Amino acid sequence: MAAPTVRASQAAENLALMAGSAIIGSLTIPGRAENVREARAFIAKALSQLPSIADEAVLLTSELVSNAVIHSNSRRSGGTIRLLVTQTGRGIRVEVTDDGSELSAPSVKGDVYASDGHGLHLVQTLADQWGYLRDETGTTAWFSLGREAG
Numbered sequence: 001m002a003a004p005t006v007r008a009s010q011a012a013e014n015l016a017l018m019a020g021s022a023i024i025g026s027l028t029i030p031g032r033a034e035n036v037r038e039a040r041a042f043i044a045k046a047l048s049q050l051p052s053i054a055d056e057a058v059l060l061t062s063e064l065v066s067n068a069v070i071h072s073n074s075r076r077s078g079g080t081i082r083l084l085v086t087q088t089g090r091g092i093r094v095e096v097t098d099d100g101s102e103l104s105a106p107s108v109k110g111d112v113y114a115s116d117g118h119g120l121h122l123v124q125t126l127a128d129q130w131g132y133l134r135d136e137t138g139t140t141a142w143f144s145l146g147r148e149a150g
Contacts, residue, residue, distance in 0.1 A: 024085040024092070029065075031074025031081050031098065039065040039083055043094065046085045053091060053145040056126050061094055063119035064141045068098035072139060091128070091146035100138040 025046045029035040043061045047054040061083065068074050068081045076099070084095040123130050127143035134140075 021086045021088045021093075024087050025083075026085070027083045028080050029083075031069050031072065031076070031079035033066075033069050035081070036062055036065050036069065039081070039096075042083060043085065047092065050087075050092065057092060057094055057145055060123050060127060060143050060145075061096065063122055064094075064096040064143070067119050067141070068096055068139075072098035072101045074098040074138075088144070091144060093142060093144040095140050095142040097140040098138050100134065100136075 025042070027039065027042045029038055040058050040062050043058045044054060047057050065081055065083070072081075073079055074081050079099045082095075082097040084097070086093045123141075123143055126145075128146050130141070130143040132139055132141040
């Protein structure tokens with residue numbers, strides 16, 4: 001019997017529970033540009049009790065969701081994007097899972113004169129950590145932000 005396939009976000013939820021992290025919330029939206037606003041509002045509300053990192057989290061989430069809309073199969077009819085926010089001992093982690101792409105993988109473009117490609121550069125610059133996981137079902141891009149001391 002084959003082992004069940006586990007999406008990265010499902011695995012992260014299981015890991016968060018085992019590691020003592022708390023799931024703040026999750027949201028699934030259609031992979032459309034008009035839904036990026038909904039993702040930003042969700043993150044702002046979910047992190048309203050953590051104002052020291054909420055604004056950065058909203059910006060970085062907006063970049064990752066926009067990338068998913070533009071570059072993944074989530075933009076196709078019926079495609080979705082899932083957000084997962086967990087609180088850890090150090091801060092928060094946000095995951096954005098899309099329906100994957102056969103054509104591209106996340107890449108950071110540091111060329112300030114390029115007409116596009118600055119989203120992941122922002123994520124790399126502002127996040128404490130970030131990365132992505134790809135499998136046959138999709139791509140999960142994630143970032144973490146720590147709380148300010150005090």
